[in-house]
Amino acid sequence: MPNQVKKQLRNSITAVIKRDRESLIHNPSDFTRNRELSLDKTVKLILGMSGKSISKELLDADIWITESAFVQARYKIKSIAFHKIFKEFTLKIPINDSIPILAADGSDVNIPRNPKDEGTSFQVGEGNKPYNLIHLNAFYDLNTGIYTDVIVQDKRSVDERQAVIDMMEVSPF
Template sequence: MIFAEHVKNKLSSLIHKMATAPWLFSKNPEVDFSRNRKLDFVSTIQFLLSMESGSLKKELLDYFQFSVDTPSASAFCQQRNKLLLEAFQFLFYEFNFCFSFEKKYKDYQLLACDGSDLNIARNPNDAGTYFQSQPTDRGFNQIHLNALFDLCEKRYIDLVIQPARLENESLAMTQMIDRYKGEKKTIFIADRGYETYNIFAHVQEKGMYYLIRVKDGGGGSMTGSFDLPDENEFDHDMQLILTRKQTKDVKAKPKKFKFIAKSSPFDYLDLYDKKFYTLNFRVVRFAISEDSYESIITNLPKEDFPVEEIKKVYAMRWHRNIVQGIEICYRIMLLSFKKGGVYH
C-alpha cells in the first residue's frame, strides 16, 4: 500500500470511530445523527472535507455520483449545523497523533508559526469577519488563519482561526504554545510581529526554545531599547526583569528592569503576588549582505547553536527545500483554499 492510501485509510478509520459516539460531537446529543439518513455522521464529515469550489448542488451530485436520491443542499445544511466545532478540532489533533514525529534537526523539533487572511462566504451579519470600504460596496468576509507547522515533518500540527476583525497573532501563538505537548527539545520559530515578551515567557515556562526574527534596531523596535554592543555583528546575552511596578529602583535601572504597561498582555505578572519575571535570552545580529543585517532573539544554548546554526535554523523557515519551508507550504495551503473555496 502506498503511503497516500495509508494516510487516507487512517483518516477514514478515525471518522468511523467518531461515528460510534456521534453525541460527543453534536449540538443536540440526544437527537442529532440518531436516524438513518443518506447524509449520516460519516458522510457529512467526509463531504465537508472533500468540498471544492462548486455550488452545493454540484458538490453533492459529484460526491454521491449523481445518484437519484442525492441529498438536497438544504438537507446538507441541516446536517452540517448539527456538528460542533470540536468535532473538527478532535479530528485534526487525533489524525496528527496517528503518525509519529520522527524527523528532527539536531534532535530538536522545529515548529514555525505564521498567519494569513482568507476570504470566506459573504455574510454582512457577521460583524467579526465582514469588511466594507464604502457604504455602497458589496463587502466581503475574512478569517485569520494562524498555523503551527513542523518544518522537518512537513505538516501542520495546530491551528487557531480568528475573525479577521479580531485578529491577534500573538494571542494565537501563545495558545498554540500552551496546547503543545511535545518534547522539551522543541524550537518555536517566528517572524517579525511575534516578538513579544509574553510569547518568550510562554515558551520559557514550558522549558522549550524560541527563535524569532525582530526589527533590526531603530525606533519602535524591541532591540532599540536594549544595551547592545556597538558592532555590526554580535551574539549578546541578556537578562531582563519584567515588572508592572514603577518604583524608584525600577526607574533608576532601565538596563536591568523592563516596565510592562497594563495595556501590554503578559500572563505572568501582576501588581501583588507576581511582581517580577526574569527572562534570559540572546540577541544575535548578523549580515545577510554587504549593508543589510538581521536580528534574532533566542534562548537557544550557545554551545549547541552558535551564530552559524542560528542562521541555518531560521533559513529553514523558507529554504530547507522546495516543499519544506513554512512560507512555501503555507502558500500551497492558501492556494488550495482559494482554489477550493472556504466553507463555514
C-alpha cells in the same frame, strides 16, 4: 502514501464517531434515523469539500439531497467534532519539534479599487462600482501558531495547489 493518509483519516473519523458520538452532535436525536446523510458521511463530505458550491460538491459525491438538507445536517454537528477528529488523526504522527505541522489555506483580500488592473478588478452588474481582490495563500505552523510563508496571487489567476508546491519547494523542511 496518499491512500494511506486517506485510510487513516477515514479510520480516525469512524473511531471518533463510535467513541464520542453524543458529544459531537447538538441533540441526542440527531442522526438517529436512517437517511441519505449519516453523521459519518456528513463529516467525510465536509472534510472532502474542495471549495465548490454545495450543489456541485453534493453532485461530485453522488449524494442526491438538497443544499438545504446538507446545511441542516452540517449544523447538527458541533465544531468540537472536527477538533477531536484532528487530534485522533494526528496521534499516529511521530512528534518531532524540528519538523513543523503546517496548514495551508487561501483567502481573498479586498485591495484598493483600481479598475485598470485587469488581474484583480471585478465588475458585478452594470452601474455597480468595480472592486479588486488578491488571493493570499499561506502556510501556518500549528505548533508555534505563526505563519511561515505566504504567496500573493491576482484573483483571476489563482492556483492554490501551485502555491502550496512553491511554498514547499522553498521550505527548509
